[in-house]
Amino acid sequence: MKIEARLLVGVALFFLVTGVGYWFWSYEQSGTVMLIGAVLLGLVPGSYYLWWSQRMTPRPEDRDDGTLAEGAGVIGAFPSSSIWPFVMGMGLFSCALATVFGTWLLAPGFAAVFAAAIGYTVESRRGGTI
Amino acid sequence: MTLLQHRPPAGASDHPEHAEHHDEPTFVVKWLTSTDHKVIGINYMITAMVMFYLSGFMALLMRVQLSSPSGIGMSLQTYNELFTMHGSLMLYLFAGPFAFGGLANYIVPMQVGAPDMAFPRLNAFSYWLYLTGSITMLLGFLTSTGAAAFGWVAYAPLSTSAYSPGPGADLWIISLFLTGFSAVFTGVNLVATIFYLRAPGMTMWRLPIFTWNMLVTALLILIAFPVLTAAMVFLWTDRHLGTHIYSVAGGGVPVLYQNLFWFFGHPEVYILALPYFGVATEIIPVFSRKPVFGYKGLVFATIAIAALSTGVWAHHMFTTGTVLLPFFSLLSLLIAVPTGVKFFNWIGTMWRGQISFKTPMLFCVGFLLAFLMGGLTGVMLASPPIDFATHDTYFVVAHFHQVLFGTTVFAGFAGLYFWYPKMFGRMLHDGLGKAHFWTMFVGFWLTYLPQYVLGLHGMPRRVATYPAGLGWASLNVASTVGAFIIGLSFLIMLVNLWVSWRNPVPAGDNPWDGHGLEWFASSPPVHHNFEKLPPIRSERPTWDYNHPDARTIAHGHGTADYELVGAGARGASGAGDGTTDA
Numbered sequence: 001m002k003i004e005a006r007l008l009v010g011v012a013l014f015f016l017v018t019g020v021g022y023w024f025w026s027y028e029q030s031g032t033v034m035l036i037g038a039v040l041l042g043l044v045p046g047s048y049y050l051w052w053s054q055r056m057t058p059r060p061e062d063r064d065d066g067t068l069a070e071g072a073g074v075i076g077a078f079p080s081s082s083i084w085p086f087v088m089g090m091g092l093f094s095c096a097l098a099t100v101f102g103t104w105l106l107a108p109g110f111a112a113v114f115a116a117a118i119g120y121t122v123e124s125r126r127g128g129t130i
Numbered sequence: 131m132t133l134l135q136h137r138p139p140a141g142a143s144d145h146p147e148h149a150e151h152h153d154e155p156t157f158v159v160k161w162l163t164s165t166d167h168k169v170i171g172i173n174y175m176i177t178a179m180v181m182f183y184l185s186g187f188m189a190l191l192m193r194v195q196l197s198s199p200s201g202i203g204m205s206l207q208t209y210n211e212l213f214t215m216h217g218s219l220m221l222y223l224f225a226g227p228f229a230f231g232g233l234a235n236y237i238v239p240m241q242v243g244a245p246d247m248a249f250p251r252l253n254a255f256s257y258w259l260y261l262t263g264s265i266t267m268l269l270g271f272l273t274s275t276g277a278a279a280f281g282w283v284a285y286a287p288l289s290t291s292a293y294s295p296g297p298g299a300d301l302w303i304i305s306l307f308l309t310g311f312s313a314v315f316t317g318v319n320l321v322a323t324i325f326y327l328r329a330p331g332m333t334m335w336r337l338p339i340f341t342w343n344m345l346v347t348a349l350l351i352l353i354a355f356p357v358l359t360a361a362m363v364f365l366w367t368d369r370h371l372g373t374h375i376y377s378v379a380g381g382g383v384p385v386l387y388q389n390l391f392w393f394f395g396h397p398e399v400y401i402l403a404l405p406y407f408g409v410a411t412e413i414i415p416v417f418s419r420k421p422v423f424g425y426k427g428l429v430f431a432t433i434a435i436a437a438l439s440t441g442v443w444a445h446h447m448f449t450t451g452t453v454l455l456p457f458f459s460l461l462s463l464l465i466a467v468p469t470g471v472k473f474f475n476w477i478g479t480m481w482r483g484q485i486s487f488k489t490p491m492l493f494c495v496g497f498l499l500a501f502l503m504g505g506l507t508g509v510m511l512a513s514p515p516i517d518f519a520t521h522d523t524y525f526v527v528a529h530f531h532q533v534l535f536g537t538t539v540f541a542g543f544a545g546l547y548f549w550y551p552k553m554f555g556r557m558l559h560d561g562l563g564k565a566h567f568w569t570m571f572v573g574f575w576l577t578y579l580p581q582y583v584l585g586l587h588g589m590p591r592r593v594a595t596y597p598a599g600l601g602w603a604s605l606n607v608a609s610t611v612g613a614f615i616i617g618l619s620f621l622i623m624l625v626n627l628w629v630s631w632r633n634p635v636p637a638g639d640n641p642w643d644g645h646g647l648e649w650f651a652s653s654p655p656v657h658h659n660f661e662k663l664p665p666i667r668s669e670r671p672t673w674d675y676n677h678p679d680a681r682t683i684a685h686g687h688g689t690a691d692y693e694l695v696g697a698g699a700r701g702a703s704g705a706g707d708g709t710t711d712a
């Protein structure tokens with residue numbers, strides 16, 4: 001976890017330095033805002049990881065001498081098939097096309113998105129990640 | 131063998147033979163419902179290749195038009211549509227998705243020893259967004275006013291409703307919206323997979339470089355793509371809701387669009403390049419029969435390139451005169467340093483290696499040459515005086531094609547030739563592969579070298595016709611001939627795929643004596659990838675397992691550490707199968 005944390009915090013620090021430099025060099029707002037966004041992108045997960053990596057015992061995948069036996073066991077739930085991503089995708093497709101070809105396309109679009117949202121949830125109850 | 135441990139995902143049965151066909155759906159249903167990263171990865175690659183062929187076809191049409199000063203009578207509007215769609219298809223729908231959606235999706239989970247991506251259903255969802263986004267963009271050709279025609283960068287105010295009315299432009303904007311989200315989701319997925327699903331012993335410093343590059347690319351995507359989406363939303367509201375974010379008339383600032391766009395656009399160039407660097411870094415060591423030279427150096431170079439690339443966004447706006455020239459010019463030049471490091475390491479990997487020029491390796495060498503040339507001209511362009519002189523000429527066209535074609539096509543198809551045996555369990559014909567390479571290589575240089583000269587003679591880009599009598603015609607003919615040779619080479623590839631489909635030559639699990647964990651799985655891998663894993667003690671676990679006498683020394687550790695790691699392992703005692711370790 002430590003290296004992951006450092007990577008993300010590093011992203012934040014880099015953009016902090018660039019952002020400060022950029023602002024005082026140009027007083028240009030849009031670029032500075034984007035750079036602040038990038039700082040947050042690194043800082044939010046990075047600081048959490050950093051905090052957490054101090055407290056946890058390193059996982060087998062963090063240690064040079066981690067052995068497969070330590071990692072044996074269930075890793076997680078991986079659904080092997082699901083129709084809902086497709087339904088959700090088609091729903092969004094329809095919504096997107098609605099902005100060009102006519103608002104009526106929003107109706108099937110939203111219907112599909114809601115159906116998929118419910119479908120996802122029900123499926124997750126039975127086990128499965130996002 | 132106790133050496134290898136089972137790591138089943140929840141729900142998988144204890145009998146691996148069941149895992150393979152527990153609910154194997156038929157073709158269409160499988161395509162619609164699968165959340166297996168391997169199926170999705172292949173879907174991505176097939177779709178991306180269709181986009182590549184379509185876009186290549188458009189390129190050939192353009193080249194035909196340009197082969198004589200007055201052309202074949204294509205209207206200016208059609209030409210504008212063609213180059214816009216060619217560029218957009220290549221960049222947004224082929225180059226990125228092929229590597230980041232296709233290869234990464236397939237290979238990264240295998241290289242870290244994971245059963246699947248962290249979020250399989252999100253992964254499938256990204257694919258559907260990508261596919262529908264691609265269809266959306268292409269739909270523009272079917273509308274009465276034609277497809278978008280404002281160039282792949284869609285500068286405001288050219289892309290506002292006053293100058294680009296019609297649904298083609300809207301479809302283009304929405305398409306970027308959809309594919310942008312697709313890329314972001316894949317990025318999140320990859321980061322989570324790499325952070326959380328590594329096999330024990332697969333520390334961050336043992337990740338294969340390909341995976342490292344994908345990780346850095348994912349971070350870049352997370353930084354850059356939301357900005358693009360925002361720029362597109364603003365553009366859309368300007369067009370339809372009457373806001374004036376980019377139009378001077380209503381108090382907006384057109385240069386804001388360029389700022390936003392290039393904040394995305396410059397990292398985008400590296401979002402396209404880094405995955406392909408990763409492919410090359412994966413292939414070169416395998417065919418040089420050496421571990422990669424300077425592992426950590428490569429990782430840091432990747433990170434440095436990514437970091438600098440976000441800082442140089444405004445160098446594309448040199449000639450607009452609103453930005454700080456020295457700041458960005460310096461950063462643009464600095465980026466040559468880590469890129470040089472990478473080059474050095476690739477050469478260092480090949481140095482004194484036992485190089486075997488199989489098709490994937492040939493493509494990698496082609497990539498190195500093309501990229502070298504493109505990189506050199508890029509450094510030239512990064513200096514403002516040269517940029518002013520050659521801005522918007524064919525010099526620029528030649529430069530970015532050398533870089534983009536060099537990376538995405540040479541290295542991309544190297545990756546295809548390299549991993550195809552793993553994906554389908556059959557080989558591609560090496561002779562046909564080499565024929566593909568050599569025709570493409572010749573065509574490539576013939577297409578783009580004349581364009582540099584044309585650019586220096588001042589031929590502007592994005593023109594459908596040009597004055598006769600300036601001596602440009604013959605160079606353009608050469609370029610067109612070259613383009614058709616490239617087209618021919620891709621027909622050879624289709625033949626190759628067809629041959630391998632009709633007369634399969636079984637590949638075996640590890641045809642190239644590969645390094646990464648993906649070569650430890652069967653070809654094609656079973657559902658959830660691995661039934662067993664080798665002990666992971668370096669960045670090339672499969673090699674270590676197959677060559678117990680020539681283990682990879684872990685970088686950043688002294689030899690003492692290495693002996694410690696090897697102690698008790700298979701081969702170290704000469705006992706054949708050590709049972710204590712792992």
Ligand code: HEM
Binds near residue numbers: 221527534535539617
């Ligand atoms: C088969 C090989 C290719 C040929 C013959 C070709 C040809 C062309 C031509 C004729 C243009 C228009 C130049 C102009 O009038 O300004 C163009 C533009 C462009 N091409 Fe290619 N191209 C090829 C491959 C690629 C690849 C592989 C990529 C990227 C991965 C790419 C990306 C672009 C981009 C971004 C533009 C600029 C579009 C714009 O001006 O908005 N091309 N290409």
